[in-house]
Amino acid sequence: MAGSKETSKRTNFVHQDEIWKAHVTFEKDSGKAWPNKWGFLTEIYKEYDTKNQELKEGLKQTLPPQPTVPPFIPPQKYTVVGPSPPVPHTSQAFIGWRSGHSHLQLEKYSIVHHGRRSFLKELGWPLDACI
Known part of the structure; x- marks a missing residue:
């Protein structure tokens, strides 16, 4: 019964403090060692940044002027639609x-003419030349 009254485990505060000190020491040592191991990355980034700025400046100078929008023309001026034939029943x-009516000048889709030729026959090659 005595064990059921305990609501949480007992903690060793001294041990937890030692773990925390080890973590802090490791972070400090890592911060001191970082420039020796990975400091070259900062120099490469600075070179990359200067090249990037030069390229941006070069692009600003070589871009063509923006195209202008043509004036708006209402569709009624260039589109002519004839009267419709009577609606079918x-x-x-x-x-x-x-x-179906040619006087309305609508697009008509005609038969698609796919080529029935052979590239090999046009060149005068035998049919089994590409096998």
Whole structure:
């Protein structure tokens, strides 16, 4: 029963203090040793920073002027749409009903003509030349 009344483990404050002192000592020693081991990184960073600034200055001088935006022209001046033919009565006839009339000047998609030629035949090579 005596063990159930204890709510937490007993701590050794002297031991915890020694651990803390060791951590602090290690941090101080690491801070003193860092420039000898890793100090070259600061010099490389300074070189990188100066080169970066030079490149930025060079870019500022060589950039072309910004393009200007052309004046706005309302679409009504350059787009002409003719009157529509009557609306079809069926849904099947409704598909593409405006594009079927040439006087409306709408885009028409025609048959795609894929080449049926052979590169090897154009060069006069045998068909098994690229195998």
